[in-house]
Amino acid sequence: MTPEQFVAKLYNASEKAGIEEFSIAYGCSSSNRIDIYDSKVSNRRNNEGQSVSLSVKRGKNIGSFACEELNEKLIPLIITEAKENAGLIDAEEENFFHDGSGEYKKVIKYKPLSEFSKLDKEKYLLEVENSCYQLDKRVKKVISLYIADGKSLSIMKNSLGLDLKDSSEYAYAVLYLSAEENGVTQTGDEIILFDKKEDFNPVNLAKAAVKKAVGKLQSANIKSGKYKIVFENRTFADFLETIAGIFSANSIQEKRSQLVGKIGENVAASTVTLIDNPLLKSGYNTRVYDGEGYPSSKHEVIKDGVLKTFLHNLRTAKKDGVASTGNGNGGRGISFSNFYMDKGKFSKDDVLAKAGDGVYLTDLNGMHAGYSSVSGNFSFGAEGFIIENGKLGKALKQITVSGNVYQLLKDIEALGNDLTFSHSGFGSPTVLIKELAVSNE
Amino acid sequence: MLDRSLVYEILDTALASGADFAEVFVENSLSTSIQTGDRKVKNISSGQSFGIGIRVFKDLFSAYAYTNVMARDNLLKTAQKAAAALRDKRQANVLDFVDINIENKHKIKILHASVNKSDKVSIMHEICEKAYAASSLIAKADATYLEKERQILVANSNGLWAEDKLSRGRFSLNVIAAQNGKSQDATDNFGGLYGFELFEGRDLQAFAEKTAADAVSMLDAADCPSGKMPVIINNGFGGAIFHEACGHGLEATAVAKNASVFCGKLGQKVASGLVTAYDDATIANAWGSINIDDEGIPGQRKLLIENGILKSYMVDSFNARRMGMKPNGCARRQNYKFMPTSRMSNTFIANGNSSLEEMIAATDYGLFAENMGGGSVNPASGEFNFSVNKAYVIEKGKLKQLVKGAKLIGSGIEVLNNIDMVGNNMALACGMCGSVSGSIPTTVGQPAIRVQNITVGGQK
Numbered sequence: 034m035t036p037e038q039f040v041a042k043l044y045n046a047s048e049k050a051g052i053e054e055f056s057i058a059y060g061c062s063s064s065n066r067i068d069i070y071d072s073k074v075s076n077r078r079n080n081e082g083q084s085v086s087l088s089v090k091r092g093k094n095i096g097s098f099a100c101e102e103l104n105e106k107l108i109p110l111i112i113t114e115a116k117e118n119a120g121l122i123d124a125e126e127e128n129f130f131h132d133g134s135g136e137y138k139k140v141i142k143y144k145p146l147s148e149f150s151k152l153d154k155e156k157y158l159l160e161v162e163n164s165c166y167q168l169d170k171r172v173k174k175v176i177s178l179y180i181a182d183g184k185s186l187s188i189m190k191n192s193l194g195l196d197l198k199d200s201s202e203y204a205y206a207v208l209y210l211s212a213e214e215n216g217v218t219q220t221g222d223e224i225i226l227f228d229k230k231e232d233f234n235p236v237n238l239a240k241a242a243v244k245k246a247v248g249k250l251q252s253a254n255i256k257s258g259k260y261k262i263v264f265e266n267r268t269f270a271d272f273l274e275t276i277a278g279i280f281s282a283n284s285i286q287e288k289r290s291q292l293v294g295k296i297g298e299n300v301a302a303s304t305v306t307l308i309d310n311p312l313l314k315s316g317y318n319t320r321v322y323d324g325e326g327y328p329s330s331k332h333e334v335i336k337d338g339v340l341k342t343f344l345h346n347l348r349t350a351k352k353d354g355v356a357s358t359g360n361g362n363g364g365r366g367i368s369f370s371n372f373y374m375d376k377g378k379f380s381k382d383d384v385l386a387k388a389g390d391g392v393y394l395t396d397l398n399g400m401h402a403g404y405s406s407v408s409g410n411f412s413f414g415a416e417g418f419i420i421e422n423g424k425l426g427k428a429l430k431q432i433t434v435s436g437n438v439y440q441l442l443k444d445i446e447a448l449g450n451d452l453t454f455s456h457s458g459f460g461s462p463t464v465l466i467k468e469l470a471v472s473n474e
Numbered sequence: 475m476l477d478r479s480l481v482y483e484i485l486d487t488a489l490a491s492g493a494d495f496a497e498v499f500v501e502n503s504l505s506t507s508i509q510t511g512d513r514k515v516k517n518i519s520s521g522q523s524f525g526i527g528i529r530v531f532k533d534l535f536s537a538y539a540y541t542n543v544m545a546r547d548n549l550l551k552t553a554q555k556a557a558a559a560l561r562d563k564r565q566a567n568v569l570d571f572v573d574i575n576i577e578n579k580h581k582i583k584i585l586h587a588s589v590n591k592s593d594k595v596s597i598m599h600e601i602c603e604k605a606y607a608a609s610s611l612i613a614k615a616d617a618t619y620l621e622k623e624r625q626i627l628v629a630n631s632n633g634l635w636a637e638d639k640l641s642r643g644r645f646s647l648n649v650i651a652a653q654n655g656k657s658q659d660a661t662d663n664f665g666g667l668y669g670f671e672l673f674e675g676r677d678l679q680a681f682a683e684k685t686a687a688d689a690v691s692m693l694d695a696a697d698c699p700s701g702k703m704p705v706i707i708n709n710g711f712g713g714a715i716f717h718e719a720c721g722h723g724l725e726a727t728a729v730a731k732n733a734s735v736f737c738g739k740l741g742q743k744v745a746s747g748l749v750t751a752y753d754d755a756t757i758a759n760a761w762g763s764i765n766i767d768d769e770g771i772p773g774q775r776k777l778l779i780e781n782g783i784l785k786s787y788m789v790d791s792f793n794a795r796r797m798g799m800k801p802n803g804c805a806r807r808q809n810y811k812f813m814p815t816s817r818m819s820n821t822f823i824a825n826g827n828s829s830l831e832e833m834i835a836a837t838d839y840g841l842f843a844e845n846m847g848g849g850s851v852n853p854a855s856g857e858f859n860f861s862v863n864k865a866y867v868i869e870k871g872k873l874k875q876l877v878k879g880a881k882l883i884g885s886g887i888e889v890l891n892n893i894d895m896v897g898n899n900m901a902l903a904c905g906m907c908g909s910v911s912g913s914i915p916t917t918v919g920q921p922a923i924r925v926q927n928i929t930v931g932g933q934k
Contacts, residue, residue, distance in 0.1 A: 070534075070731070077537045079555040082525065082811065084542075099521035101542040107522070118518040121591055125514065176733040176854065211733060211854045218735070220854045257700040287511060288614060288650065291657065365509075365517050401908075402848035402861035403881050407650055407659040408692075412881040412931050414850070414859030431857045433700070433881040433931020472700035472883075472931035 036061060036083060039103040040188060043087060046108045048192070052116070054090035056130050056191035056326075058363065059083070064183030069158040070175075080183075089115040090130065094122035097364070126286075129347040131357075132193035135328040140312050142319045145182065145204035145227040152227075154180045157235050158206070164239035165210055169247050173213040176220070180206045195326045205456065208238050212246035221245030224456055228315065245395075248418075253427035255419060255473050261391030262434065262466040263384055263420060266453045268394050269461035273372065275400045276438045277459070279409075280307070280334050281360075281367035282349035289406050291439050295340050301442035303338040304377055311359060311370030318370040318458030324363030329370065332358050335442075344369065373460030377448025381463045384449050386423035392471055393418045393425055394434065409439040429473065436469040444468065475500045475627045475637070476526070478571060480546060484528060485568045485631050487553035492562025493530035493537075496553075497630040499768060500526045501810040504623050508591065510598045511616040518591060527810040528556040535559070536792050538813045569633030576766055580667035580759050582641045586621045589670040594619055597673050598645070604682035605649050609690045613652040615682075620644045620665075628770030636770035642915060643672040644761070644904060647682065651689035658695075660688035660845070660863070665904045665915075667759045688845060688864055691876055698865060698880035698932025704840035705882065706833050706868070706895075706924045711846045711903035713918035715925075716751060716823050718851040718858035719886040720744075724753075724778055724786075725804075726793035726816040727910060728853035735856035735886055739784050745890035747782040748826055755803065755819035761904040762821075762917035764806070768814040771803040778821075782891075790816040808912025815911045822919030826896025830922045833895045835871040841930055842866045842873055843882070848905065856886035862930075880932040889925055897921035 034042075040059050047055045061083035068076040086099035089112070096118025098111050162175045182204035189197045209222040223241040225232045232238075264272060279290040292300060301307075311320045311329035322328050325347055333341050345353065346361030362368035385393065398414035405411075412435035419426040449463030481498050488496035506520040525542035526549060539556040541548060598617040605615035625639040644665025651658055662685040666672065707715055720736070728734035736744060745751075755764050755773025764773040769791050777785045789797060790805035793816060805814035834842060842865060849860025862880050866873040884892075902919035 073535070074559070075535060076813075077559040078813070079537075079539045079558070080541070080811065081552075082540065082542050086521070097519050099519070102522060102524045102544065110522075114520050117591065118520060121518050121595060122515045124511075124516045174732055176731050218855050220852055287616075288657075289659075364519065398852075399848070399850040399859040399861065399881060401850075403859075403879065405659055405879075407657045408878075410878060410933070412698075412861065412879055412933070414857075414881055414883050414931075431859075431883050431885075431929075433859070433883055433929065435698075435700075435880065435931050435933045437933075470697075470700055470931070470933045472880075472929055 034103060036103065039085065040190060042105060043085065043108055043111065044190065047087065047112055050112050052089050054130055054192050056088045056189065057085065059085045059188040060185060062183060062185035064181060066179055066181040067154050067158065068179040069162055072159060072162060074155055087111050087115045089119045090128065091116065091119040093127040094119050094124065095128040096120065096122055126348055126352045129351065130191045130193050131195055131326045131347060133195040133326065137321050137328045138312060140319050140321055141314045142201060143228060143315050143317045144202050148233060149204050149227045152233065160235035161208060161239050164236045165243055168239055168243045169212065171212045171214050171247050171250060172243055173211045173218065175210045177207065177209040189326045197322060197326050199321060206238055208242045210242050210246055212250060214250040217250055219246050219249035226456055249416065249428045249430065251427060252430040253419060255429065255471065257472040259468045260471045261388045262469045263388050263391060263393045264464045265393065265395045266449060266451050266461050266463050267455055268397060269374065269464045270453065270455040270459040271397055273374065273461055274455065274457055274459040275404060277369050277372055279406050279438065280344055282343035282345040282353060283365065283367050284406060285343050286349055286352060291409055292340060296342065298340055299338045300340045301335050301338045302445040304448055305335055305338050305442065305445055306333060306375040307335040308333055308375055309344055309360065309370055309372045313371040316371035316458060317454060317456055320370060323359045323361045324368055325361030327357045327359045327361055329359045371454065371458045371460065373452065373454065374448065374462065376450050376452040376462040379447055379449050381449050381451055384447050384463045384465050385420055385425065387447050388420050388465055389423055391420045392429065393420050409437045411436060411438060433472040434469050441466055475502055475625065480549065481629045482568055484549055484553045485629065487550050488528055488530050488557050489566050489568065489631055490564055491557040491560040492565050493532050493557060493560055494566050495531040495631055497529045497628065498526060499810055500627040502625045506621050508594055508598060508619045510595065510602060512614065513599065513602065515595055523809060525810040526552065528553050529813060530556050531792060532560055534795060540810050566631055568631045571629060571635035572633050574634060574636045574770065576636060576638055576772065578765055579756060580640060580763055580765065582669040584670040586623060586641055586669055601647060601678050601682050604679055605647060605686045608683045608686035609651065611651045611653050611690050612649055612686050614650040616648045618646050626768065628768065630770065634770045636766050638765045640667055640765065641669050643668045645672065647685050649685050649689040651693055653693050656693055658689050658692035660685050660692065663904060666761045667763055692864060692878060695876045695878045697934040698877040698930065699867065699934050700930060700932045702927050702929050704837055704924060704926055705928050705930060706837065706840065706842045706922055708844045708846065709897060709899045709920055709922045710901040711918060712843065712922065713822050713903065713920035714846055714849050714860045714905065716920060717818065717821055717918045718849040718860050719884065719889050721818050721821045722851045723853045723856065723886055724788055726787055726789040726797060729787050730793035730796040733854040736784060742784055743782050744784045744887050745779050745782040746893040748896045749779055749782050749890060749893055750824040751779040751822065752776060752824060753778055753788060753818055753821045757820050760820045760902060760917050761915050762819040764819060767803045767805045768807050769801065769805040771801055773819060774803040776802060788816040788818065790814060806911060806914050808914055812911040817909060817911060817914055818907060818916045820902060820917035820919065822900065822902060823896065823921065823923065825898050825900045825921050828895045828897050830897055830899060833897060833922060833924050834868055834873060836895065837868045837924065838870060840868045842868055858886060859883045877932065880930050883929045883931060889928060892926045892928065893923050894926045895924035897923060
């Protein structure tokens with residue numbers, strides 16, 4: 034049975050079961066990966082998978098059941114479970130399916146350059162590995178090196194007339210290595226997404242990871258205390274990914290964010306503009322519609338320091354009396370698209386010069402713990418460099434950096450013009466923060 | 475789960491192009507998650523997962539292919555995909571299957587499926603109400619309940635045939651306390667290889683009150699001090715320090731690639747003589763326990779460190795080839811979509827002699843980290859971090875100011891050698907551990923320990 038046939042059977046069975054409102058989501062994907070270790074192909078993977086889920090609306094609530102086995106015999110179970118789940122939910126706010134209305138704009142999604150299909154992956158990886166050892170004799174071991182690529186297809190169809198289909202593809206290479214000097218081992222990593230010509234040059238991947246690892250070998254200590262902090266652009270993008278939930282209408286309505294009731298107020302420095310743009314050209318999270326099938330549009334969450342909107346799905350939007358922002362994840366939650374801090378006017382060097390003396394952060398560690406959106410307090414492991422007289426100095430081995438996210442937004446003193454995106458779709462320029470607590474020795 | 479003759483055929487196909495070993499892993503799981511908040515059921519979702527992963531080895535090469543399209547022709551096609559990278563003549567044949575006899579050490583009393591979801595919801599509400607009742611400052615008590623039944627089959631070309639079925643349940647509570655415009659939250663959880671009896675025989679009142687009290691107390695907590703100082707790390711989830719500082723570095727995933735600070739250190743002193751530590755997958759009904767690992771090898775109790783001396787690594791069958799060692803029953807994966815590799819189960823530091831009171835009394839100035847969160851590690855450099863949610867400053871042998879969370883950072887072997895007191899109150903706590911083979915349930919544990927000198931990253 035083809036997926037389309039299964040979806041049609043499930044659709045008909047749901048109608049027959051007397052369910053008035055329901056939605057079916059089908060997804061399938063395939064992926065490949067090739068790993069190199071010690072100058073040989075060490076592992077190959079070749080995968081495929083599919084899943085289908087049925088969501089059923091009963092009263093105000095939606096319950097769902099997801100299933101990987103497209104077996105006709107399971108259809109009664111899928112319907113019974115989804116119905117039962119919906120019947121037990123008793124939250125007061127109403128949930129909705131989207132009827133397919135609104136303007137579905139054309140987008141240009143991220144996709145690997147067509148050259149990728151012609152790439153000799155094994156040769157590319159062997160050249161990356163070799164380059165690592167050639168570039169710097171302190172490189173100790175290429176620990177992990179691989180290319181992965183894949184594609185996926187999704188179908189969304191509901192009883193209100195929504196009928197959507199979307200696909201995406203990706204390709205990336207990952208390098209993780211160690212370097213050693215005088216008994217000190219440090220590591221460096223890098224990921225590239227094959228969407229630029231230079232990504233196909235193996236030396237570029239090698240250089241980036243080697244630079245990170247060897248840059249940390251000669252490290253210094255600083256005294257614990259409060260410092261001016263400059264976040265490298267992609268480090269602040271990672272930080273944004275961790276804290277973005279405070280702008281989710283779901284967090285607001287659940288009172289897990291301190292931005293409750295702050296729309297129209299200054300919540301950040303006046304230079305700060307935060308944007309969620311699912312229509313961004315070639316963005317890693319560019320999409321025509323969200324997880325609920327609602328059409329995408331661009332939103333300024335913070336404009337010149339003023340909080341303008343939270344990010345909504347259909348349920349949170351209805352509760353707040355606004356329109357969905359197209360940020361539904363298909364369940365109860367919020368899905369960010371290309372979420373970024375808009376760039377400022379300074380070069381990275383200018384931002385460092387403005388800092389004068391302080392700490393430049395290149396990595397944050399352990400971000401899944403050490404942070405609460407409720408209090409806004411965070412304390413993370415970090416790596417970076419000392420900033421002395423406006424210039425980067427010695428590496429800082431491992432430090433902690435602590436503060437409060439709601440204060441940090443107000444303490445942003447300057448933004449670089451070097452906006453960049455992490456592969457998970459969060460973006461930022463270089464960011465200067467008035468002060469954070471740093472602990473080292 | 476799959477017919478033996480079909481499994482045989484799959485393995486035979488996978489061996490056709492020169493592999494010296496082939497393995498089939500079939501997994502069927504059913505899971506439910508329920509979330510309550512503001513005294514209502516916010517979400518219930520459930521799902522089924524059924525798929526197969528086929529793996530082949532040829533010397534130090536491995537290949538993997540998975541699918542969840544379970545028709546015979548597609549399974550054979552998937553076996554061909556796994557075998558496709560090799561282009562040699564057949565080197566091995568599938569041996570006749572011999573069932574390994576598995577004793578179920580983790581017996582379930584009340585099957586998840588035998589209990590109505592509404593009864594599960596009731597007990598969640600009941601626990602939340604206890605938290606609300608604990609203090610007038612509780613603004614919110616939200617709960618999550620997860621249950622999963624996982625059935626696996628592992629068969630390989632050496633004739634192994636092993637099947638197992640485990641049920642897991644976990645309940646977690648998050649409480650928000652609010653006063654004068656300030657909010658703080660606290661989370662606690664319990665779980666294990668249980669059916670619905672997960673809730674039986676537990677002091678749910680004390681659990682809810684403790685979580686509520688943690689959130690309330692944090693409203694008045696001061697900023698945590700920064701810098702290097704002695705830290706007493708509490709029992710239970712405090713064991714996250716050993717999990718990060720040492721556990722990951724003893725996994726063959728890192729050791730086989732010379733990417734761990736513990737490489738080549740078997741038989742050597744890597745920790746204070748007070749430290750003895752185990753990874754024990756056999757503890758009855760513990761959250762991180764297994765009967766067999768995801769390669770079909772029975773779970774074991776492994777002595778990792780004895781009186782500070784490194785005794786063993788955790789080794790899966792592929793890395794065993796690189797290391798010239800035997801696999802020891804620790805190969806795990808989130809599901810069939812991941813290749814298995816060496817992972818922890820229930821990992822803990824064993825009891826020592828000191829009482830917590832003695833440890834505090836013996837500390838002139840430092841921190842008592844009472845309540846811990848998760849962390850991470852870079853095994854190659856040994857640098858790790860983990861979070862403290864709630865702590866007290868110790869002055870002249872007494873607990874003083876309550877302080878907010880902070881990150882503790884350090885380097886594995888250095889910190890292990892810095893442990894100068896080990897308590898006698900060992901306890902285990904549930905966690906989820908993420909690594910190359912996905913996110914899996916693991917237990918951390920320890921008695922309270924004192925680290926003579928570790929970097930504390932507070933806000934002060």
